[in-house]
Amino acid sequence: MRIATLGPIGSNHALIARRYGDRHAPASTEILLFGDFFAAFEALMAGEVDSVLQCTAHFIHADCVGRYMHRAFPVDLFVAGSRALALLARSEVAKPESVGFQPATRYYTDLAAFDARVEVPTIVAAAEGLLAGRFDAAICARDVLDQHAVALRLIEDLGPALDVWVLYGKHPLPDTSPLVLS
Numbered sequence: 753m754r755i756a757t758l759g760p761i762g763s764n765h766a767l768i769a770r771r772y773g774d775r776h777a778p779a780s781t782e783i784l785l786f787g788d789f790f791a792a793f794e795a796l797m798a799g800e801v802d803s804v805l806q807c808t809a810h811f812i813h814a815d816c817v818g819r820y821m822h823r824a825f826p827v828d829l830f831v832a833g834s835r836a837l838a839l840l841a842r843s844e845v846a847k848p849e850s851v852g853f854q855p856a857t858r859y860y861t862d863l864a865a866f867d868a869r870v871e872v873p874t875i876v877a878a879a880e881g882l883l884a885g886r887f888d889a890a891i892c893a894r895d896v897l898d899q900h901a902v903a904l905r906l907i908e909d910l911g912p913a914l915d916v917w918v919l920y921g922k923h924p925l926p927d928t929s930p931l932v933l934s
Contacts, residue, residue: 756792759785780838833912848888
């Protein structure tokens with residue numbers, strides 16, 4: 753089974769795809785990470801992958817549903833928790849004024865105190881931007897703090913997000929599937 757999803761390594765999509773593969777076909781699952789979902793869905797259309805895994809909270813989800821309607825079909829769905837998340841700040845910044853975040857995380861906490869809000873494509877990019885000094889704070893994986901305990905500090909522990917995930921394939925489920933409401 754070849755599952756396409758959004759990268760990079762360390763993203764929630766990569767984590768959940770691996771967990772899905774380990775549960776359903778541990779010996780034969782290959783996870784292919786793409787820079788964007790349109791490329792992943794095009795790989796599905798071309799037969800280069802068997803399925804695409806997407807979190808319904810991802811900001812591009814509705815566009816993918818519309819663009820690939822009648823060509824990519826939901827074939828499985830489930831609920832899964834993300835990596836634990838946190839609002840972190842650079843240690844040397846007493847009052848953070850800018851914050852980086854992936855759009856799906858924008859309402860996980862109140863960001864009104866930040867003068868500048870910077871959208872980035874993934875929580876991995878949020879952590880990278882924070883560590884590079886592109887912004888003072890970021891919503892990113894909580895374990896980034898453990899890896900950079902001197903450089904970063906915790907503002908707020910957010911815990912994991914519990915999301916609905918959809919696996920898409922090229923053929924629709926039969927009407928007799930328990931997942932299909934007739």
